[in-house]
Amino acid sequence: xxxxxxxxxxxxxxxxxxxxxxxxxxxxxxxxxxxxxxxxxxxxxxxxxxxxxxxxxxxxxxxxxxxxxxxxxxxxxxxxxxxxxxxxxxxxxxxxxxxxxxxxxxxxxxxxxxxxxxxxxxxxxxxxxxxxxxxxxxxxxxxxxx
Numbered sequence: 001x002x003x004x005x006x007x008x009x010x011x012x013x014x015x016x017x018x019x020x021x022x023x024x025x026x027x028x029x030x031x032x033x034x035x036x037x038x039x040x041x042x043x044x045x046x047x048x049x050x051x052x053x054x055x056x057x058x059x060x061x062x063x064x065x066x067x068x069x070x071x072x073x074x075x076x077x078x079x080x081x082x083x084x085x086x087x088x089x090x091x092x093x094x095x096x097x098x099x100x101x102x103x104x105x106x107x108x109x110x111x112x113x114x115x116x117x118x119x120x121x122x123x124x125x126x127x128x129x130x131x132x133x134x135x136x137x138x139x140x141x142x143x144x145x146x
Contacts, residue, residue: 073110085115
């Protein structure tokens, strides 16, 4: 026959086991992971290129270089004038720069006009967020040298 101290210890151990079981059940219930629905990308959404899993890039850098050479303003070329044009624009899901989004910062108006023609004429591999093709804001510099 067990002594009262032994019975008391046994009951105390049973109580601890019961409390641990309840704690584990409560913890498991609290640890249920809520899976959120995937974020929906709307057609009008524009993302910064740097924030995308796959940012847009030139589809053909050699073609872009040829367009820069072809659009070099003749009067500026003859004068030996060089310049760098900084552009900001949105690349659409079709890989084209969206015309109403093109902003240019150029040292001379002739370079600005030429650079906008280049951006409208080249193709990009569109940006992607995950596996979805999205519109992306992009910055680029075009350098004109005689």
